[in-house]
Amino acid sequence: MSLNNYKKKFKNVQNEFKTEYAGLDELWDNEKYLVNYNKFIISQLSQNFDHREQILEFGAGLGTLTLILKKNNFKNIDCVEIDKRNIEVLRSRKLKCFEKIEDIKLKYDSIFTSNVLEHIENDTDVLL
Numbered sequence: 581m582s583l584n585n586y587k588k589k590f591k592n593v594q595n596e597f598k599t600e601y602a603g604l605d606e607l608w609d610n611e612k613y614l615v616n617y618n619k620f621i622i623s624q625l626s627q628n629f630d631h632r633e634q635i636l637e638f639g640a641g642l643g644t645l646t647l648i649l650k651k652n653n654f655k656n657i658d659c660v661e662i663d664k665r666n667i668e669v670l671r672s673r674k675l676k677c678f679e680k681i682e683d684i685k686l687k688y689d690s691i692f693t694s695n696v697l698e699h700i701e702n703d704t705d706v707l708l
Contacts, residue, residue, distance in 0.1 A: 604665055610695075611644045622648045625692055629654060633689035641666055643675045645694055658686070 611618070622645055629635060631653055637646050640659035649657055659677040661667050670677040678684050 607641045607644070607666070611642060618644055618648060621645060621694055622652065625649075625694075626652060626654070629690050631655070634658075634686060636660060636684075636688040636691045638691055638693040639695075640670060640675070640677065641695075643670045643673050643677075645692075646675055647673065658684075658688075660684070 625645075626649065629649075633654075633656065635649070635654060635657045637643075637657065637659045640646055640661045641663075643659060646657050646659055657675075659670055659675050660679075660681060661670055661677055662679060667677055667679060
């Protein structure tokens with residue numbers, strides 16, 4: 581499904597779910613207009629990953645970075661996302677997504693996040 585079709589399909593979902601994060605349009609724009617930025621982020625991250633590793637993306641948004649990793653032959657990637665609208669998109673893209681950290685039973689070799697900490701109050705405390 582094309583980016584525009586995803587965007588149309590999930591536009592109405594934005595009003596259906598009430599979550600704190602209301603940046604669905606920004607996430608679609610990020611995927612559409614920041615292609616080189618997203619590829620750069622993955623080029624930097626993937627230097628630290630092995631293709632056989634179990635990887636978790638924390639705060640996956642629409643799965644933009646996970647999809648790029650998958651296109652680069654990283655197969656074992658799961659996502660954590662709390663926004664109901666984003667979860668719908670992730671699942672429609674056939675990405676494994678957990679809604680709560682407590683639901684995760686696997687151990688991961690690598691965990692990454694991008695453009696998430698600015699949405700977390702007291703982010704330093706969360707990291708420590």
